[in-house]
Amino acid sequence: MKLFTKGLLLIALPSAIELALLGVVFDMQAQTTRAVERSSDSKQVLYQATALENPVLRQVARVRTGIVAGDASFMDRHAAWVDIGDRLARLETAVADTPEQAARVQRMREEVDSYRQQALSVAQSLRTGATMKPFVTLEGGELPAQVMRFRAQLKEFIDEASRLEVERNATLAKTRQRQQWTLAGAVIASMLLWAGTAFGFARSIGRRLDVLAENAQRLASGKPLPTPLSGNDEIAALDSALNRTSALLREADEKQAALKTSLQMRAEELAGVNETLRQETQDNEMFIYSVSHDLRSPLVNMQGFSKELQVSCDELRATIDDAHLPDVEHRRLAHVLDGDVQESLRYVRSSVTRAAAIIEALLRISRVGRLEYQWQRVSVGRAVARAVDALQKRIDERKVVVVVRDLPSAWGDPSAIEQVFSQLLSNAINFLDPSRPGRIEVGALDGLQPDTTQASAPRTRTYFVRDNGLGIPAAYMSKVFRAFQRLHGDVAQGDGIGLALVRRTVERHGGRVWVESAEGAGSTFFVTLPDQPMRY
CATH class of the missing domain: 3.30.565.10 (Histidine kinase-like ATPase, C-terminal domain)
Structure with a gap:
């Protein structure tokens, strides 16, 4: 039998207030759930954004390595471009509700597409044997212009995403705090309201009220609730509502724990990426060392040939002097030997010396990264x-x-x-x-x-x-x-x-x-x- 039938006048007002309190609790729970989802989305967006730069930089490194090595195979990584495109697509989907962020993603996509076309042009030129001078100029800076603009847009995107994350985390914290106070207020109000009517219902519902109060206390302290009370009266309905609220809170805690685990996994992935970058840096240093070492032999040959040419020119000049040629012919040949040829030889020797200095500098740079330190x-x-x-x-x-x-x-x-x-x-x-x-x-x-x-x-x-x-x-x-x-x-x-x-x-x-x-x-x-x- 319904409690309303037994004591309509005694519990009409408390029941109405109780329903209102339950509505507030459920509303706060819904707000908390929405805040948790938005905070989780913000963290995911931020993670996707921070993981976007390294693949692009790796493509830049491959393009530049291909130009230096003269090998287009370094740039035959179409899967990498597809992966970058997929990352941008996922990022654009994730920020579809933020037009400003979506516009930034679109601009990043345009810059990546532009640099991809440039990379394809470099690869095509390498395959056809075309000159690399235009591309060396484009790739000569710290980073290509498209990548610099891409990084600028990415930085703005990450800054805005970080701001949104902080804002949403603050909203989540405030929502949870309000939820806790509302929940505690609902429980306390429920206990006070039902305490006022307990005298009239002491004999028939005293035990059920004790169970209900105990469940409310367990909910307020975060402990699990037992099996819901049986029956179809208002007390059973309230106990069922408390169980549903407890289940929702546990679900929120589980989501938070899952999110923490996900963040830890992402941190481990980032550590792996950093290790990969470190290994690539070591590989680049070994490449510089190998190339620089191999270039020494041609330079030594060029230096030796230039000395041989100098000796030959001196012998030729002596021969001309001994040949007693006409003055006009003698002056013309002497001008060629003492002027143009000598200047060309000095230019060759100067270029060889400069190239040797550059190679030695490259070797010094590569050795810095390979030295074993005594800590x-x-x-x-x-x-x-x-x-x-x-x-x-x-x-x-x-x-x-x-x-x-x-x-x-x-x-x-x-x-x-x-x-x-x-x-x-x-x-x-x-x-x-x-x-x-x-x-x-x-x-x-x-x-x-x-x-x-x-x-x-x-x-x-x-x-x-x-x-x-x-x-x-x-x-x-x-x-x-x-x-x-x-x-x-x-x-x-x-x-x-x-x-x-x-x-x-x-x-x-x-x-x-x-x-x-x-x-x-x-x-x-x-x-x-x-x-x-x-x-x-």
Whole structure:
């Protein structure tokens, strides 16, 4: 028999309020479910976006490797282009409800399609033996123009996706908090309302009310509920509603746990991608070493042939002098031998010397990545002192004042760290302003800095080398650490790989290097090195 029949007047008002409370609870549950779905979608979109850049960069590497090697087979990876297209399609579907993000995906697709056509043109030209000069120009920068625009759009997309994720996570947190308060309020209100009517129903429904109160408490504390009460009265309906609410909450918790597991899997996948990139970097270094080593022999031959040509020209000149030719013929032949031929020979020897220097620089770059470091606690102060001693002759010649502050120790390879500071000091000496006394200062920033780029990375110390030299123009700042980039070539000689070697060495130590400079005022190079062994 319905409780409404037994006590219509006693429970009419409490029942109406109870139904209203249940409606609020179900509404809050629906809002929570929608918030969870939107948060999950945001995380998935962000993951897909962050995983999109590496395949494109790998295609760029294949195209450039194909151009360098003259082999179109490096670019016969149609499946990679299809995979990139599928990723973009999935990403576009995922953000279909966000027109601005969908437009960014469309622009990224256009840039990828444009670069794919360029890659196809490169492959076709390689197969037909056409000249590569136009494509070398297009591929000569840090990245092709289409890829740079693609990365810019991808960065904007990721920034917006991150903002949406933060916003939706905040909404989810607030929704859950409101749900908890609403649920707790519903339970408390339910207990109070039914306590007011308990006196009239004590004999007939006391036990059921106790069970209901206990179930409400278990729900509020997150514990599982027992089997729903039997019967068809309002108390049984309420208990069934509590069970449904409990089931929905458990389902939400399970989804959250599944999402956490998925994120952990994605993190492991990213770690695998990073390992793949590391292996590809090692392969590239071995390729550079092999190619550079193989190019030495032709250069040696060219140098030897040029010397033979010089000897032949000298013998030919002596023969002409002994032949007693007419003055007109003698002057014409002498002009050819002493002018055009000699100039051509000097150009050949100069080109061979320059090519040999470039090859040696490439070998030095490749060796940096293949050296086995002897990891230990390093006295940076002693390493800098050795570097200063080695450069003392140049320091005295330039009348430079070198100030070395207290330098805390770091973790790394002693020889490598000494080479880093030796290169930075040499670079500072080379580009001092001759119009004023030179001053170079070596020091360290106070305290340890946590590395925010990796959760498991050790804390680092930051060192600096500051000079009052010529400085670096703002337009050149992005090229400072690239190989074969030289500034103020009329001031100092060099092959343009010193700072590139510094960056490679510091990165292998798990640190980073950057520069702050003002043209005409000087430059400050900063280097971070680990203070404790790195964890792999």
